[in-house]
Amino acid sequence: MTRIGFAYNQKPDPVAAHDAAELARADEEPPSSGSALATLRAPANAISDDEFAEWDSPATIDAVAHALSRCGNVIRLEATDDFPQRLRDTRPDIVFNIAEGLRGPNRESHVPAICEFYGVPYTGSDPFTLALCLDKARTKEVLRARGVPTADWTLVRSRNDLRALTASTPALPLFAKPVHEGSSKGITERNYIASANAIEPVVLDLLERYEQPVIVERFLTGAEFTCGVLGNGASARVLPIVGINFGSLPEGALPIYGYEAKWLWDRPEAPLDIFSCPARIPESLRAGIEDVVLRAYDVLGCRDWSRIDVRLDAAGLPNIVEVNPLPGILPDAAENSCLPKAARAAGIDYDALIVACLRAGAERQEVSLDGSRS
Numbered sequence: 001m002t003r004i005g006f007a008y009n010q011k012p013d014p015v016a017a018h019d020a021a022e023l024a025r026a027d028e029e030p031p032s033s034g035s036a037l038a039t040l041r042a043p044a045n046a047i048s049d050d051e052f053a054e055w056d057s058p059a060t061i062d063a064v065a066h067a068l069s070r071c072g073n074v075i076r077l078e079a080t081d082d083f084p085q086r087l088r089d090t091r092p093d094i095v096f097n098i099a100e101g102l103r104g105p106n107r108e109s110h111v112p113a114i115c116e117f118y119g120v121p122y123t124g125s126d127p128f129t130l131a132l133c134l135d136k137a138r139t140k141e142v143l144r145a146r147g148v149p150t151a152d153w154t155l156v157r158s159r160n161d162l163r164a165l166t167a168s169t170p171a172l173p174l175f176a177k178p179v180h181e182g183s184s185k186g187i188t189e190r191n192y193i194a195s196a197n198a199i200e201p202v203v204l205d206l207l208e209r210y211e212q213p214v215i216v217e218r219f220l221t222g223a224e225f226t227c228g229v230l231g232n233g234a235s236a237r238v239l240p241i242v243g244i245n246f247g248s249l250p251e252g253a254l255p256i257y258g259y260e261a262k263w264l265w266d267r268p269e270a271p272l273d274i275f276s277c278p279a280r281i282p283e284s285l286r287a288g289i290e291d292v293v294l295r296a297y298d299v300l301g302c303r304d305w306s307r308i309d310v311r312l313d314a315a316g317l318p319n320i321v322e323v324n325p326l327p328g329i330l331p332d333a334a335e336n337s338c339l340p341k342a343a344r345a346a347g348i349d350y351d352a353l354i355v356a357c358l359r360a361g362a363e364r365q366e367v368s369l370d371g372s373r374s
């Protein structure tokens, strides 16, 4: 029987998460509603309270383990301090990896790198791609170099860089983001820069609060989409495209799917109707979005699955906003989790989505899995 290791980081309970917030950072897609952590959140303390937002809940971990059990015996390998020893001792045939990691900008690479060290096959992207995609500026450099459209940007690491940016009188509006975060950490309406005077205070504030470089991008004014991708090489395919309904945001809100939309305005008692899937768009636009998404997936070296954000520029052309090679996978259909939602629209239920990723990884590495069991 196939032995499937399952690597994950489990979200601590909210109180422990709050106390331990200084210790760690994590990245993935947030639940849009129903999270115990969400009750801790408010704009003023957004930085420390969302440190564990990206780790997975026991419900997600159980759901993934259940799906994996269709293809073999599941060995849970929580990615805690003794993960390397437990991996070495158990030596599974393959590791299904959703571990977001604990520390630093390379945190998502740690589990795959340890698997490589011990020669254990694993699912998903390799340490290089995971680290690359967690650096929004370097990701854009690769995309730009390979001709995949992405908005113009400047990386600001210091006050000197900031002076140079303001002196260059860049085209407005701009949008600023911490370079190494996800789940809209540090991405609020305040990051929208409509006037030249606002560049300095907005960017300085982010530099100081997040203690990392800030990427300042041309703001893409068109419609936004997010796309799930499954598979590899010629068989990589884009799942039905998810459209972001900015019209569902509160009156007067900016068209940004950021912190407020993900964590404050989308509540269990009043969920936002934020996604349409499949997005209602013309066939030619669908083909254009799929083309840039698959090119981004390819040039960044994504494997098995990913979720890729796209936004149209003023000319209506799709640009890559960012790439998530460790996509959020909340099992509850009532929660706004894009990849499972896109899979469902393609007739792929939750278990089948997890198994599709596992099979893609197993095929790549010539690992044989047990047949589908219910």
Ligand SMILES: Nc1ncnc2c1ncn2[C@@H]1O[C@H](COP(=O)(O)OP(=O)(O)OP(=O)(O)O)[C@@H](O)[C@H]1O
Residues within 6 Å of the ligand: 028, 029, 030, 151, 175, 177, 181, 182, 183, 184, 185, 187, 217, 218, 219, 220, 221, 224, 255, 256, 257, 258, 309, 311, 321, 322, 324
């Ligand atoms: N250059 C841009 N132009 C217009 N809107 C942008 C731009 N960059 C980011 N946004 C808005 O901000 C949102 C969050 O940005 P981004 O996707 O980079 O952050 P994230 O925190 O990594 O997201 P995720 O939760 O998907 O991991 C986007 O979904 C989009 O609405």
Ligand SMILES: [Mg+2]
Residues within 6 Å of the ligand: 309, 322
């Ligand atoms: Mg995003």
